[in-house]
Amino acid sequence: MSYPETREDAAARFGTEAFYASLGRAFVAMCALIPVLFLIEALDIAIGRGRLDMAGGIIPHRLDGLDGVIFSPFLHASWDHLYGNAVPLILVGTFVLAAGTRRFIWSTLLIMLISGLGVWFIGDPDSVVVGASGVIFGYLGLLFARGFVERSWWNLGVAAFIGLLYWYQLYNVLPTDQPISWQGHLLGLIGGVIAAILFRRRPSRGAPALPDPTTPTLTDF
Template identity: 45%
Template sequence: MNDSGTGLPPSGRSLRDRTARLLSGALGSAIVMFVLVSAMWAIEVVDYVEDGRLDRYGIVAHEPDGLAGILFAPFLHAGFAHLMANSVPLLILGFLAAIRGLGRFLAASLLIIVVSGLGVWFTSPPNTLTVGASGLVFGYFGYVVARGLFDRRALDILLGVVVAVLYYSILWGALPSQPGISWQGHLFGLIGGVLAAWLLRRRRPS
Protein backbone atom coordinates (compact mmCIF):
# COMPACT_ATOMS: atom_id res chain seq x y z
CA MET A 1 0.00 0.00 0.00
CA ASN A 2 1.26 3.50 -0.84
CA ASP A 3 1.43 5.71 2.21
CA SER A 4 0.94 8.88 0.16
CA GLY A 5 -2.71 8.15 -0.46
CA THR A 6 -2.40 8.92 -4.19
CA GLY A 7 -2.55 5.32 -5.37
CA LEU A 8 0.41 5.96 -7.70
CA PRO A 9 3.88 4.42 -7.57
CA PRO A 10 6.79 6.84 -7.04
CA SER A 11 7.58 6.98 -10.76
CA GLY A 12 3.96 7.84 -11.55
CA ARG A 13 3.87 10.58 -8.93
CA SER A 14 7.14 11.98 -10.24
CA LEU A 15 5.81 12.15 -13.79
CA ARG A 16 2.59 13.74 -12.57
CA ASP A 17 4.52 16.34 -10.56
CA ARG A 18 6.77 17.19 -13.52
CA THR A 19 3.75 17.55 -15.78
CA ALA A 20 2.00 19.78 -13.26
CA ARG A 21 5.09 21.99 -12.93
CA LEU A 22 5.42 22.23 -16.70
CA LEU A 23 1.76 23.21 -17.13
CA SER A 24 2.05 25.74 -14.33
CA GLY A 25 5.17 27.21 -15.92
CA ALA A 26 3.47 27.36 -19.31
CA LEU A 27 0.50 29.22 -17.89
CA GLY A 28 2.71 31.64 -15.99
CA SER A 29 4.91 32.34 -19.02
CA ALA A 30 1.85 32.89 -21.24
CA ILE A 31 0.43 35.42 -18.78
CA VAL A 32 3.75 37.24 -18.43
CA MET A 33 4.24 37.56 -22.18
CA PHE A 34 0.66 38.67 -22.73
CA VAL A 35 1.05 41.39 -20.11
CA LEU A 36 4.45 42.44 -21.49
CA VAL A 37 3.31 42.75 -25.10
CA SER A 38 0.05 44.41 -24.03
CA ALA A 39 2.09 46.99 -22.14
CA MET A 40 4.13 47.68 -25.28
CA TRP A 41 0.94 48.26 -27.26
CA ALA A 42 -0.43 50.57 -24.57
CA ILE A 43 2.81 52.56 -24.61
CA GLU A 44 2.70 52.80 -28.40
CA VAL A 45 -0.87 54.13 -28.24
CA VAL A 46 0.30 56.84 -25.85
CA ASP A 47 3.28 57.54 -28.10
CA TYR A 48 0.93 57.89 -31.09
CA VAL A 49 -1.26 60.34 -29.19
CA GLU A 50 1.86 62.27 -28.14
CA ASP A 51 3.04 62.42 -31.77
CA GLY A 52 6.03 60.14 -31.17
CA ARG A 53 7.48 62.13 -28.32
CA LEU A 54 8.19 59.05 -26.20
CA ASP A 55 10.70 57.78 -28.75
CA ARG A 56 13.24 60.30 -27.55
CA TYR A 57 13.71 58.09 -24.50
CA GLY A 58 15.34 55.43 -26.67
CA ILE A 59 19.07 54.72 -26.93
CA VAL A 60 21.09 57.62 -28.32
CA ALA A 61 24.45 56.24 -29.38
CA HIS A 62 27.61 57.63 -27.73
CA GLU A 63 25.62 60.20 -25.74
CA PRO A 64 25.93 59.80 -21.94
CA ASP A 65 22.30 60.84 -21.53
CA GLY A 66 21.35 58.17 -24.05
CA LEU A 67 22.48 55.38 -21.72
CA ALA A 68 19.22 55.62 -19.78
CA GLY A 69 17.44 54.59 -22.96
CA ILE A 70 18.90 51.08 -22.63
CA LEU A 71 16.12 50.23 -20.17
CA PHE A 72 13.37 52.06 -22.06
CA ALA A 73 14.12 51.30 -25.72
CA PRO A 74 12.71 47.73 -25.79
CA PHE A 75 9.28 49.08 -24.82
CA LEU A 76 9.23 51.83 -27.48
CA HIS A 77 8.63 51.41 -31.21
CA ALA A 78 8.75 53.51 -34.34
CA GLY A 79 5.08 53.05 -35.14
CA PHE A 80 2.51 50.26 -35.01
CA ALA A 81 3.98 48.40 -37.99
CA HIS A 82 7.31 48.14 -36.15
CA LEU A 83 5.56 46.88 -33.02
CA MET A 84 3.45 44.40 -34.99
CA ALA A 85 6.57 42.93 -36.60
CA ASN A 86 8.05 42.30 -33.15
CA SER A 87 4.92 41.17 -31.31
CA VAL A 88 4.43 37.65 -32.69
CA PRO A 89 8.05 36.43 -32.43
CA LEU A 90 8.33 38.14 -29.05
CA LEU A 91 5.25 36.30 -27.76
CA ILE A 92 6.43 32.91 -29.04
CA LEU A 93 10.12 33.11 -28.14
CA GLY A 94 9.43 34.88 -24.85
CA PHE A 95 6.92 32.19 -23.90
CA LEU A 96 9.48 29.46 -24.57
CA ALA A 97 12.16 31.40 -22.70
CA ALA A 98 9.93 31.82 -19.64
CA ILE A 99 8.61 28.28 -19.45
CA ARG A 100 11.48 27.12 -17.21
CA GLY A 101 10.77 29.65 -14.49
CA LEU A 102 9.95 33.33 -14.21
CA GLY A 103 12.96 34.10 -12.02
CA ARG A 104 15.42 32.87 -14.63
CA PHE A 105 13.36 34.54 -17.34
CA LEU A 106 13.49 37.94 -15.67
CA ALA A 107 17.23 37.61 -15.08
CA ALA A 108 17.78 36.56 -18.68
CA SER A 109 15.61 39.43 -19.96
CA LEU A 110 17.53 42.02 -17.96
CA LEU A 111 20.87 40.66 -19.14
CA ILE A 112 19.70 40.65 -22.76
CA ILE A 113 18.42 44.23 -22.50
CA VAL A 114 21.68 45.47 -20.98
CA VAL A 115 24.01 43.62 -23.38
CA SER A 116 21.95 44.57 -26.42
CA GLY A 117 21.59 48.18 -25.28
CA LEU A 118 25.27 48.66 -24.52
CA GLY A 119 26.18 47.09 -27.86
CA VAL A 120 23.88 49.55 -29.63
CA TRP A 121 25.19 52.50 -27.65
CA PHE A 122 28.85 51.70 -28.35
CA THR A 123 28.70 50.54 -31.99
CA SER A 124 25.90 52.53 -33.65
CA PRO A 125 26.80 55.75 -35.49
CA PRO A 126 26.96 58.75 -33.13
CA ASN A 127 23.61 60.29 -32.15
CA THR A 128 21.65 57.42 -33.74
CA LEU A 129 18.32 56.89 -31.95
CA THR A 130 17.33 53.23 -31.52
CA VAL A 131 14.04 51.87 -30.21
CA GLY A 132 12.28 48.50 -30.39
CA ALA A 133 12.10 45.04 -28.87
CA SER A 134 14.12 43.37 -31.63
CA GLY A 135 17.06 42.91 -29.26
CA LEU A 136 14.79 40.95 -26.94
CA VAL A 137 13.52 38.82 -29.84
CA PHE A 138 17.04 37.88 -30.88
CA GLY A 139 18.03 37.45 -27.25
CA TYR A 140 15.21 35.02 -26.52
CA PHE A 141 16.10 33.11 -29.68
CA GLY A 142 19.71 32.77 -28.54
CA TYR A 143 18.64 31.95 -25.00
CA VAL A 144 16.24 29.14 -25.94
CA VAL A 145 18.64 27.54 -28.41
CA ALA A 146 21.69 27.80 -26.13
CA ARG A 147 19.75 26.68 -23.04
CA GLY A 148 19.31 23.26 -24.60
CA LEU A 149 23.06 23.01 -25.14
CA PHE A 150 24.02 24.13 -21.65
CA ASP A 151 21.27 22.55 -19.53
CA ARG A 152 21.12 19.28 -21.48
CA ARG A 153 17.54 18.57 -20.52
CA ALA A 154 15.55 16.64 -23.09
CA LEU A 155 12.74 19.21 -23.27
CA ASP A 156 15.15 22.16 -23.54
CA ILE A 157 17.13 20.41 -26.27
CA LEU A 158 13.91 19.70 -28.18
CA LEU A 159 12.71 23.30 -27.82
CA GLY A 160 16.11 24.60 -28.90
CA VAL A 161 16.13 22.43 -32.02
CA VAL A 162 12.58 23.43 -32.96
CA VAL A 163 13.31 27.13 -32.48
CA ALA A 164 16.58 26.88 -34.44
CA VAL A 165 14.79 25.19 -37.34
CA LEU A 166 11.82 27.57 -37.41
CA TYR A 167 13.64 30.85 -36.78
CA TYR A 168 17.15 30.33 -38.13
CA SER A 169 16.47 32.85 -40.91
CA ILE A 170 16.33 35.73 -38.43
CA LEU A 171 20.09 35.35 -38.00
CA TRP A 172 20.53 37.35 -41.19
CA GLY A 173 19.17 40.30 -39.24
CA ALA A 174 22.28 40.20 -37.04
CA LEU A 175 24.40 41.21 -40.05
CA PRO A 176 24.73 44.70 -41.59
CA SER A 177 22.09 44.68 -44.29
CA GLN A 178 19.02 46.89 -44.50
CA PRO A 179 19.45 50.61 -43.79
CA GLY A 180 17.43 51.85 -40.86
CA ILE A 181 17.48 48.47 -39.11
CA SER A 182 19.60 48.16 -35.97
CA TRP A 183 21.62 45.05 -36.75
CA GLN A 184 23.71 46.03 -33.72
CA GLY A 185 20.71 45.51 -31.44
CA HIS A 186 20.02 42.15 -33.09
CA LEU A 187 23.61 40.94 -32.86
CA PHE A 188 24.20 42.00 -29.27
CA GLY A 189 20.75 40.78 -28.25
CA LEU A 190 21.70 37.36 -29.61
CA ILE A 191 24.99 37.49 -27.72
CA GLY A 192 23.14 38.50 -24.57
CA GLY A 193 20.78 35.56 -24.92
CA VAL A 194 23.59 33.03 -25.28
CA LEU A 195 25.42 34.63 -22.36
CA ALA A 196 22.26 34.45 -20.23
CA ALA A 197 21.83 30.76 -21.05
CA TRP A 198 25.41 30.13 -19.92
CA LEU A 199 25.24 32.16 -16.72
CA LEU A 200 21.81 30.81 -15.73
CA ARG A 201 22.48 27.20 -16.71
CA ARG A 202 21.55 24.38 -14.36
CA ARG A 203 24.44 23.65 -12.02
CA ARG A 204 25.49 20.04 -11.67
CA PRO A 205 27.18 18.51 -8.60
CA SER A 206 30.91 18.05 -8.95
Protein backbone atom coordinates in the same frame (compact mmCIF):
# COMPACT_ATOMS: atom_id res chain seq x y z
CA MET B 1 19.42 7.96 0.22
CA SER B 2 16.63 9.20 -2.06
CA TYR B 3 15.69 12.85 -2.45
CA PRO B 4 12.27 14.19 -3.43
CA GLU B 5 11.99 16.09 -6.70
CA THR B 6 11.70 19.84 -6.17
CA ARG B 7 9.03 21.93 -7.86
CA GLU B 8 11.65 23.56 -10.10
CA ASP B 9 12.99 20.17 -11.20
CA ALA B 10 9.48 18.92 -11.99
CA ALA B 11 8.63 22.06 -13.96
CA ALA B 12 11.78 21.65 -16.05
CA ARG B 13 10.99 18.05 -16.98
CA PHE B 14 9.01 17.76 -20.20
CA GLY B 15 5.67 16.01 -19.89
CA THR B 16 5.04 16.57 -16.19
CA GLU B 17 1.96 18.33 -14.87
CA ALA B 18 4.19 21.00 -13.32
CA PHE B 19 5.83 21.56 -16.72
CA TYR B 20 2.54 22.26 -18.48
CA ALA B 21 1.30 24.42 -15.60
CA SER B 22 4.49 26.50 -15.71
CA LEU B 23 4.21 26.85 -19.48
CA GLY B 24 0.60 27.98 -19.22
CA ARG B 25 1.33 30.61 -16.58
CA ALA B 26 4.24 31.93 -18.62
CA PHE B 27 2.09 32.20 -21.74
CA VAL B 28 -0.57 34.20 -19.89
CA ALA B 29 2.07 36.52 -18.43
CA MET B 30 3.67 37.20 -21.82
CA CYS B 31 0.28 37.81 -23.43
CA ALA B 32 -0.46 40.33 -20.66
CA LEU B 33 2.74 42.22 -21.53
CA ILE B 34 1.77 42.88 -25.15
CA PRO B 35 -1.19 45.21 -24.40
CA VAL B 36 1.19 47.30 -22.30
CA LEU B 37 3.47 47.75 -25.32
CA PHE B 38 0.46 48.74 -27.44
CA LEU B 39 -0.62 51.27 -24.82
CA ILE B 40 2.87 52.79 -24.85
CA GLU B 41 2.78 53.06 -28.64
CA ALA B 42 -0.69 54.65 -28.50
CA LEU B 43 0.61 57.15 -25.94
CA ASP B 44 3.54 57.97 -28.21
CA ILE B 45 1.12 58.77 -31.03
CA ALA B 46 -1.16 60.77 -28.74
CA ILE B 47 1.57 63.10 -27.51
CA GLY B 48 3.28 63.36 -30.88
CA ARG B 49 4.79 60.63 -33.05
CA GLY B 50 8.33 59.85 -32.00
CA ARG B 51 8.54 61.97 -28.86
CA LEU B 52 8.74 58.98 -26.56
CA ASP B 53 11.16 57.29 -28.95
CA MET B 54 13.49 60.28 -28.81
CA ALA B 55 13.19 60.52 -25.03
CA GLY B 56 13.64 56.82 -24.27
CA GLY B 57 15.49 55.40 -27.27
CA ILE B 58 19.18 54.55 -27.43
CA ILE B 59 21.20 57.34 -29.05
CA PRO B 60 24.68 55.90 -29.63
CA HIS B 61 27.67 57.79 -28.19
CA ARG B 62 25.47 60.35 -26.44
CA LEU B 63 25.06 60.41 -22.67
CA ASP B 64 21.44 61.58 -22.96
CA GLY B 65 20.71 58.45 -25.00
CA LEU B 66 22.18 56.02 -22.50
CA ASP B 67 18.92 55.62 -20.58
CA GLY B 68 17.56 53.93 -23.68
CA VAL B 69 19.35 50.78 -22.56
CA ILE B 70 16.45 50.34 -20.12
CA PHE B 71 13.57 52.01 -21.94
CA SER B 72 14.11 51.25 -25.63
CA PRO B 73 12.79 47.63 -25.55
CA PHE B 74 9.38 49.01 -24.56
CA LEU B 75 9.26 51.51 -27.46
CA HIS B 76 8.62 50.93 -31.15
CA ALA B 77 8.96 53.08 -34.23
CA SER B 78 5.52 52.21 -35.67
CA TRP B 79 2.56 49.90 -35.35
CA ASP B 80 4.09 47.60 -37.98
CA HIS B 81 7.29 47.45 -35.94
CA LEU B 82 5.31 46.48 -32.85
CA TYR B 83 3.19 43.93 -34.72
CA GLY B 84 6.36 42.31 -36.04
CA ASN B 85 7.79 41.92 -32.55
CA ALA B 86 4.64 40.97 -30.63
CA VAL B 87 4.20 37.34 -31.72
CA PRO B 88 7.87 36.25 -31.52
CA LEU B 89 8.16 37.98 -28.14
CA ILE B 90 5.25 35.93 -26.82
CA LEU B 91 6.69 32.70 -28.25
CA VAL B 92 10.27 32.93 -27.03
CA GLY B 93 9.36 34.80 -23.86
CA THR B 94 6.93 32.06 -22.82
CA PHE B 95 9.55 29.33 -22.97
CA VAL B 96 12.18 31.45 -21.21
CA LEU B 97 9.78 32.49 -18.43
CA ALA B 98 8.49 28.93 -17.97
CA ALA B 99 11.95 27.91 -16.72
CA GLY B 100 11.65 30.18 -13.68
CA THR B 101 10.76 33.76 -12.85
CA ARG B 102 14.05 34.68 -11.22
CA ARG B 103 16.10 33.30 -14.10
CA PHE B 104 13.79 35.10 -16.54
CA ILE B 105 14.27 38.45 -14.83
CA TRP B 106 18.05 38.17 -14.49
CA SER B 107 18.43 36.85 -18.03
CA THR B 108 16.28 39.66 -19.45
CA LEU B 109 18.25 42.33 -17.60
CA LEU B 110 21.55 40.89 -18.79
CA ILE B 111 20.34 40.69 -22.41
CA MET B 112 19.07 44.27 -22.26
CA LEU B 113 22.36 45.43 -20.78
CA ILE B 114 24.61 43.68 -23.31
CA SER B 115 22.46 44.52 -26.31
CA GLY B 116 21.74 48.10 -25.24
CA LEU B 117 25.26 49.04 -24.20
CA GLY B 118 26.62 47.39 -27.34
CA VAL B 119 24.34 49.51 -29.51
CA TRP B 120 25.31 52.62 -27.57
CA PHE B 121 29.02 51.94 -28.11
CA ILE B 122 29.08 50.76 -31.75
CA GLY B 123 25.77 51.93 -33.19
CA ASP B 124 25.22 54.70 -35.72
CA PRO B 125 25.47 58.01 -33.80
CA ASP B 126 22.89 59.55 -36.13
CA SER B 127 20.24 56.96 -35.21
CA VAL B 128 17.72 56.44 -32.42
CA VAL B 129 17.29 52.75 -31.63
CA VAL B 130 14.04 51.39 -30.20
CA GLY B 131 12.29 48.03 -30.14
CA ALA B 132 12.24 44.65 -28.40
CA SER B 133 14.15 42.88 -31.19
CA GLY B 134 17.37 42.70 -29.20
CA VAL B 135 15.56 41.00 -26.33
CA ILE B 136 13.83 38.60 -28.74
CA PHE B 137 17.14 37.56 -30.31
CA GLY B 138 18.54 37.25 -26.79
CA TYR B 139 15.77 34.85 -25.77
CA LEU B 140 16.37 32.82 -28.91
CA GLY B 141 20.10 32.60 -28.17
CA LEU B 142 19.33 31.70 -24.56
CA LEU B 143 17.01 28.83 -25.51
CA PHE B 144 19.47 27.46 -28.04
CA ALA B 145 22.45 27.66 -25.66
CA ARG B 146 20.41 26.29 -22.76
CA GLY B 147 19.77 23.17 -24.80
CA PHE B 148 23.50 22.44 -24.74
CA VAL B 149 24.37 23.86 -21.33
CA GLU B 150 21.60 22.00 -19.50
CA ARG B 151 21.50 19.09 -21.94
CA SER B 152 17.87 19.86 -22.62
CA TRP B 153 16.60 18.58 -25.96
CA TRP B 154 13.37 20.36 -25.20
CA ASN B 155 14.97 23.84 -25.16
CA LEU B 156 17.07 22.97 -28.20
CA GLY B 157 14.01 21.79 -30.10
CA VAL B 158 12.05 24.92 -29.21
CA ALA B 159 14.88 27.19 -30.37
CA ALA B 160 15.20 25.23 -33.63
CA PHE B 161 11.43 25.40 -34.24
CA ILE B 162 11.25 29.15 -33.64
CA GLY B 163 14.37 29.61 -35.76
CA LEU B 164 12.65 27.81 -38.64
CA LEU B 165 9.58 30.01 -38.25
CA TYR B 166 11.63 33.20 -38.35
CA TRP B 167 14.69 32.06 -40.31
CA TYR B 168 14.42 35.10 -42.58
CA GLN B 169 14.92 37.35 -39.55
CA LEU B 170 18.20 35.68 -38.57
CA TYR B 171 19.96 37.57 -41.36
CA ASN B 172 19.36 40.71 -39.31
CA VAL B 173 22.33 39.87 -37.08
CA LEU B 174 24.60 40.81 -40.01
CA PRO B 175 25.48 44.33 -41.21
CA THR B 176 22.84 45.74 -43.54
CA ASP B 177 21.99 48.98 -45.32
CA GLN B 178 18.42 48.80 -44.02
CA PRO B 179 17.37 50.94 -41.04
CA ILE B 180 17.72 47.95 -38.68
CA SER B 181 19.97 47.76 -35.64
CA TRP B 182 21.84 44.58 -36.52
CA GLN B 183 24.21 45.42 -33.65
CA GLY B 184 21.36 45.10 -31.16
CA HIS B 185 20.25 41.81 -32.68
CA LEU B 186 23.73 40.29 -32.71
CA LEU B 187 24.64 41.46 -29.22
CA GLY B 188 21.24 40.39 -27.90
CA LEU B 189 21.90 36.91 -29.28
CA ILE B 190 25.31 36.87 -27.60
CA GLY B 191 23.77 38.15 -24.37
CA GLY B 192 21.28 35.28 -24.44
CA VAL B 193 24.08 32.73 -24.77
CA ILE B 194 25.92 34.30 -21.83
CA ALA B 195 22.71 34.33 -19.77
CA ALA B 196 22.15 30.63 -20.48
CA ILE B 197 25.61 29.88 -19.08
CA LEU B 198 25.49 32.18 -16.05
CA PHE B 199 21.94 31.36 -15.00
CA ARG B 200 21.85 27.69 -15.93
CA ARG B 201 19.76 25.38 -13.82
CA ARG B 202 21.79 23.25 -11.49
CA PRO B 203 20.09 19.99 -10.50
CA SER B 204 18.75 20.33 -6.98
CA ARG B 205 19.22 17.49 -4.56
CA GLY B 206 16.38 18.83 -2.48
CA ALA B 207 15.89 17.77 1.12
CA PRO B 208 16.28 14.17 2.35
CA ALA B 209 13.10 12.13 2.29
CA LEU B 210 11.80 11.82 5.85
CA PRO B 211 9.67 9.02 7.19
CA ASP B 212 7.19 11.45 8.73
CA PRO B 213 4.71 12.43 5.96
CA THR B 214 3.62 15.50 7.92
CA THR B 215 7.08 17.06 7.75
CA PRO B 216 7.15 19.71 4.99
CA THR B 217 9.64 19.35 2.15
CA LEU B 218 11.95 22.28 1.51
CA THR B 219 11.76 23.58 -2.04
CA ASP B 220 13.45 26.37 -3.92
CA PHE B 221 10.91 28.88 -5.19
